[in-house]
Amino acid sequence: MTQMAISPPAAASEDPRDRGGPAQPMLIVDGIRKYFPIRAGVLNRTVAEVKAVDDISFYVVKGETLGIVGESGCGKSTLARLLMHLIDRDDGHLILDGDLVGEETGVPLDGLRRALQMVFQDSYSSLNPRLPIEQSIAYGPKVQGASSKVAKAQARALMEKVGLKANLFAQRYPHELSGGQKQRVNIARALALDPRLLILDEAVSALDKSVEAQVLNLLEDLKRQLNLTYIFISHDLHVVRYISDRVLVMYLGQVVEIGPVDKIYEDPQHPYTQALLACRLSMDPEERVEAAPLAGDPPNPVNPPSGCRFHTRCPFMEDVCMSKAPSLGDVLRSSAQDHLAACHMVHPGSGHSRAPLAVRA
Amino acid sequence: MWLYALRRIILTIPILFGVTVICFALVQIAPGDPIQNLLSPTASQADAERLRAAYGLDKPLPVQYVIWLGKVLVGDMGMSIANNTPVTGEVLRAFMNTIVIAMIAVVIAFVLSTIFGVAAAYRSGGLVDKAITAVAVFGISVPTFWLGVILVIIFAVNLSWLPATGMGAGGSKGFDYLSWSDFRFAVMPIIALALPPLGIMTRTTRSSLSEILNQDFVQTLRAKGLTETEVMIHAVRNIMPAAVAMLGLQLGYLIGGSVLVETVFTWPGTGYLLNKAILTRDIPLLQGTILVLATAFVLINLVVDLAQSLIDPRIKRS
Amino acid sequence: MTDAVANSLAVAPSQSAPTARVRSYWGGVWQRLRYDYVTLFCIALIILIVLSAVFAPWLAPFDPYKSSMANRLRPIGYKQFLLGTDEQGRDMLSRLLYGGRVSLLMGIVPVILATVIGGLFGVVAGYYGRKVNMGIMRTMDIFFAFPSVLLAVAISGSLGGGITNQMLTLTVVLIPPICRVAETATSQVRNMDFVDAARATGASTTSILFTHVLINVMSPVLVYASTLVSISIILASGLSFLGLGVSPPTADWGLMLSTLRQSIYVQPLVSAIPGVAILVTSIAFNLVSDGLRQAMDVKA
Numbered sequence: 018m019t020q021m022a023i024s025p026p027a028a029a030s031e032d033p034r035d036r037g038g039p040a041q042p043m044l045i046v047d048g049i050r051k052y053f054p055i056r057a058g059v060l061n062r063t064v065a066e067v068k069a070v071d072d073i074s075f076y077v078v079k080g081e082t083l084g085i086v087g088e089s090g091c092g093k094s095t096l097a098r099l100l101m102h103l104i105d106r107d108d109g110h111l112i113l114d115g116d117l118v119g120e121e122t123g124v125p126l127d128g129l130r131r132a133l134q135m136v137f138q139d140s141y142s143s144l145n146p147r148l149p150i151e152q153s154i155a156y157g158p159k160v161q162g163a164s165s166k167v168a169k170a171q172a173r174a175l176m177e178k179v180g181l182k183a184n185l186f187a188q189r190y191p192h193e194l195s196g197g198q199k200q201r202v203n204i205a206r207a208l209a210l211d212p213r214l215l216i217l218d219e220a221v222s223a224l225d226k227s228v229e230a231q232v233l234n235l236l237e238d239l240k241r242q243l244n245l246t247y248i249f250i251s252h253d254l255h256v257v258r259y260i261s262d263r264v265l266v267m268y269l270g271q272v273v274e275i276g277p278v279d280k281i282y283e284d285p286q287h288p289y290t291q292a293l294l295a296c297r298l299s300m301d302p303e304e305r306v307e308a309a310p311l312a313g314d315p316p317n318p319v320n321p322p323s324g325c326r327f328h329t330r331c332p333f334m335e336d337v338c339m340s341k342a343p344s345l346g347d348v349l350r351s352s353a354q355d356h357l358a359a360c361h362m363v364h365p366g367s368g369h370s371r372a373p374l375a376v377r378a
Numbered sequence: 379m380w381l382y383a384l385r386r387i388i389l390t391i392p393i394l395f396g397v398t399v400i401c402f403a404l405v406q407i408a409p410g411d412p413i414q415n416l417l418s419p420t421a422s423q424a425d426a427e428r429l430r431a432a433y434g435l436d437k438p439l440p441v442q443y444v445i446w447l448g449k450v451l452v453g454d455m456g457m458s459i460a461n462n463t464p465v466t467g468e469v470l471r472a473f474m475n476t477i478v479i480a481m482i483a484v485v486i487a488f489v490l491s492t493i494f495g496v497a498a499a500y501r502s503g504g505l506v507d508k509a510i511t512a513v514a515v516f517g518i519s520v521p522t523f524w525l526g527v528i529l530v531i532i533f534a535v536n537l538s539w540l541p542a543t544g545m546g547a548g549g550s551k552g553f554d555y556l557s558w559s560d561f562r563f564a565v566m567p568i569i570a571l572a573l574p575p576l577g578i579m580t581r582t583t584r585s586s587l588s589e590i591l592n593q594d595f596v597q598t599l600r601a602k603g604l605t606e607t608e609v610m611i612h613a614v615r616n617i618m619p620a621a622v623a624m625l626g627l628q629l630g631y632l633i634g635g636s637v638l639v640e641t642v643f644t645w646p647g648t649g650y651l652l653n654k655a656i657l658t659r660d661i662p663l664l665q666g667t668i669l670v671l672a673t674a675f676v677l678i679n680l681v682v683d684l685a686q687s688l689i690d691p692r693i694k695r696s
Numbered sequence: 697m698t699d700a701v702a703n704s705l706a707v708a709p710s711q712s713a714p715t716a717r718v719r720s721y722w723g724g725v726w727q728r729l730r731y732d733y734v735t736l737f738c739i740a741l742i743i744l745i746v747l748s749a750v751f752a753p754w755l756a757p758f759d760p761y762k763s764s765m766a767n768r769l770r771p772i773g774y775k776q777f778l779l780g781t782d783e784q785g786r787d788m789l790s791r792l793l794y795g796g797r798v799s800l801l802m803g804i805v806p807v808i809l810a811t812v813i814g815g816l817f818g819v820v821a822g823y824y825g826r827k828v829n830m831g832i833m834r835t836m837d838i839f840f841a842f843p844s845v846l847l848a849v850a851i852s853g854s855l856g857g858g859i860t861n862q863m864l865t866l867t868v869v870l871i872p873p874i875c876r877v878a879e880t881a882t883s884q885v886r887n888m889d890f891v892d893a894a895r896a897t898g899a900s901t902t903s904i905l906f907t908h909v910l911i912n913v914m915s916p917v918l919v920y921a922s923t924l925v926s927i928s929i930i931l932a933s934g935l936s937f938l939g940l941g942v943s944p945p946t947a948d949w950g951l952m953l954s955t956l957r958q959s960i961y962v963q964p965l966v967s968a969i970p971g972v973a974i975l976v977t978s979i980a981f982n983l984v985s986d987g988l989r990q991a992m993d994v995k996a
Binding site: 098103134138142143144160190206 | 721888890892894895897907908
């Protein structure tokens with residue numbers, strides 16, 4: 018199960034940290050689940066649960082960038098925090114380069130922490146306002162046992178690496194930095210433990226467009242230099258297309274579509290993905306959409322709709338959509354080139370009038 | 379709304395329970411053995427044990443607590459050691475004297491603080507603002523018992539306008555707040571009580587008013603052509619729910635904090651009773667008074683919260 | 697844009713580059729405080745009061761305990777008695793200087809003790825949340841059911857007078873409000889992303905608390921604690937006034953006020969002096985804490 022045949026990634030490499038070989042995915046997420054209890058009433062009892070992340074499975078190939086998109090509130094950030102073990106998952110497994118994470122036999126949490134790091138979105142709360150940025154970056158290495166001097170030298174080298182002159186910036190406090198500079202510090206801090214997989218949670222969303230482009234280019238360069246794998250979470254479809262190799266689309270805590278970036282953007286299978294893509298602003302005035310393709314807010318994740326969770330907003334809704342939840346298929350056994358969608362319209366014999374009649378080759 | 383009220387009332391129960399635990403503990407932390415005080419010096423060890431059993435003091439503490447709580451719930455708070463009278467009656471009589479002057483003081487403080495707060499916020503940073511802020515700082519920093527002494531020096535000693543202490547003739551035959559010959563005894567206690575809440579409420583009113591005056595919707599009102607006075611009325615209306623809540627809270631503090639002022643003026647309220655209990659080391663009386671005052675404070679807070687949630691629907695604290 | 701990126705990847709740090717002079721947090725606080733003359737004046741006043749209390753044995757013109765029946769209740773400026781004498785003929789100025797020792801001690805020591813204890817409980821409650829928070833904060837709520845003066849009188853009245861009991865009482869009274877402020881500040885910091893970033897490095901809870909949480913919780917707690925000094929002084933003098941503080945021969949502002957109360961008809965001005973000392977000290981501490989709050993309000 019942990020060893021499976023996947024086409025080797027484009028940027029195969031000889032990394033001394035590699036354990037499972039180039040074909041082993043960097044990270045496998047298997048059936049991960051997180052429900053948040055809602056307490057209410059006089060006695061503060063649990064009356065319902067928010068299904069923030071509901072049975073999600075996927076893998077990340079070594080050296081690729083996996084983009085994760087979806088509306089706000091669909092569980093993207095919860096997923097990121099689950100992967101980082103910042104919140105406990107209710108169910109599911111994580112397999113890091115062939116080893117189970119967190120359980121007795123697998124890699125200890127400490128090992129996961131060194132291999133997996135995260136760049137946070139909100140640059141206001143992501144840096145300790147009372148620490149000079151050099152110390153913010155040096156904190157991780159110090160925790161992992163580096164001497165104060167070594168950690169500092171490392172922090173300064175990293176600052177240069179992300180484009181901040183150490184002499185000018187080392188002693189500054191976060192409030193003396195611009196948004197773009199703070200985000201560079203954030204990236205430097207995440208790199209300080211020499212991770213292999215970086216989770217970027219809306220890492221450029223709060224930046225001006227010009228600064229955003231600079232940081233994106235920096236990320237591309239760092240990825241090549243340091244042999245990194247990225248999970249890039251964003252609601253900005255343009256940015257995701259620019260940076261990703263593959264894209265995963267989330268809706269109400271579930272994966273609705275996954276596949277290579279070009280297939281997703283040029284031939285979206287799921288009506289939700291189609292609607293999301295139609296929402297993008299076009300540069301061509303003739304092609305601008307006037308009517309919103311996605312009407313209304315996403316349904317309440319406390320009581321998600323029965324059957325297909327998207328049926329309340331889907332233009333192609335039929336009876337089968339209300340009664341039966343479409344499956345995405347076995348993601349973990351699929352190849353990285355495969356394009357999967359959780360929609361009755363793509364599954365032959367599903368009962369939907371638009372479903373293909375013959376089994377696809 | 380009703381759910382909020384119910385929830386708020388239910389949350390009060392454990393607090394009141396905690397209050398009784400603390401009041402019960404007061405007797406336990408008091409030094410000295412209560413039994414020894416009751417015994418004659420010649421009494422034997424066996425006499426002591428018999429008396430201890432008679433008062434139930436030989437039982438474990440939780441049992442003693444439950445017995446005590448059961449009595450308190452039916453209104454029996456024991457006997458005062460000094461007077462040998464029931465504590466309950468004495469405390470309730472004193473409580474009436476305290477709550478009336480505390481209410482008058484807090485209403486005066488509320489009215490004046492609103493006027494001062496508006497005047498200070500009207501020209502923020504101006505001379506009036508500075509003067510009012512100075513008065514407020516004085517009110518917050520002044521020890522009330524010293525203020526009482528100063529008032530006595532000025533109005534009783536130097537000017538002989540007001541009586542220095544006590545309740546006068548009204549103390550024995552029923553105090554009439556509407557007749558000046560009785561009420562003049564209450565004037566100085568009320569002033570001394572009113573000053574600290576006046577300082578605190580003026581400061582709060584001023585700062586919340588100037589905060590509101592800086593908000594966007596006020597600019598819109600000005601842009602619509604409202605006069606400054608009309609704008610101020612809008613702003614005052616906005617802070618009223620919070621100000622009313624503040625009033626209730628201050629009333630609670632006054633009832634609890636009246637001990638010093640009442641001691642200075644020998645005003646026969648709960649504070650004076652507390653002072654008497656301390657001087658004579660009358661622990662049952664001390665315990666009973668504290669219990670009544672703390673319960674009153676909790677209930678006032680409850681009423682304030684409920685009233686505020688009625689006035690201001692935004693407030694739904696958990 | 698490409699230039700910027702090319703620059704950003706220049707790994708070799710250039711030694712000749714200018715080093716930035718950056719002001720630390722406390723440097724910034726001082727910069728703001730420098731031009732706040734009211735606060736500076738009050739700080740100076742407090743230093744003066746503290747010094748005069750500390751050096752009371754050298755500054756006091758007379759023995760504060762030596763009474764004289766012949767010189768009872770002399771007015772201000774009578775002969776060598778600058779501030780007159782009290783009801784036992786003791787020099788007021790000397791007693792005021794000595795009295796400052798007890799009163800300042802009562803203002804400062806309970807606040808320090810309560811800040812350490814209450815702060816600890818608050819940080820633990822705020823950081824761990826859930827059941828720990830429930831347990832600690834609901835217990836504190838019970839103490840909030842008592843107005844502070846009442847709680848002080850209740851505890852002190854049961855324990856009896858004396859300097860240790862007074863200090864203990866004030867500490868217990870001040871713990872709940874400090875605990876609440878520390879808890880609020882901690883739970884705000886705890887939800888910040890930088891704490892998650894620190895957890896993601898595998899740091900221990902202790903390390904995170906000391907490096908990331910305490911440093912951010914400290915300034916709101918300290919500012920709040922500074923407002924309590926004046927409250928503690930007033931509470932302490934109130935307890936002494938009720939006879940729950942130091943025992944009589946010892947000089948203490950609250951106690952002096954209480955014993956001189958009988959003499960207001962004879963020497964009203966002299967009787968009011970201890971109250972002036974309490975008032976001035978309390979106002980000074982109040983204004984300093986106001987100034988500190990403004991100066992420490994740093995935008996992160």
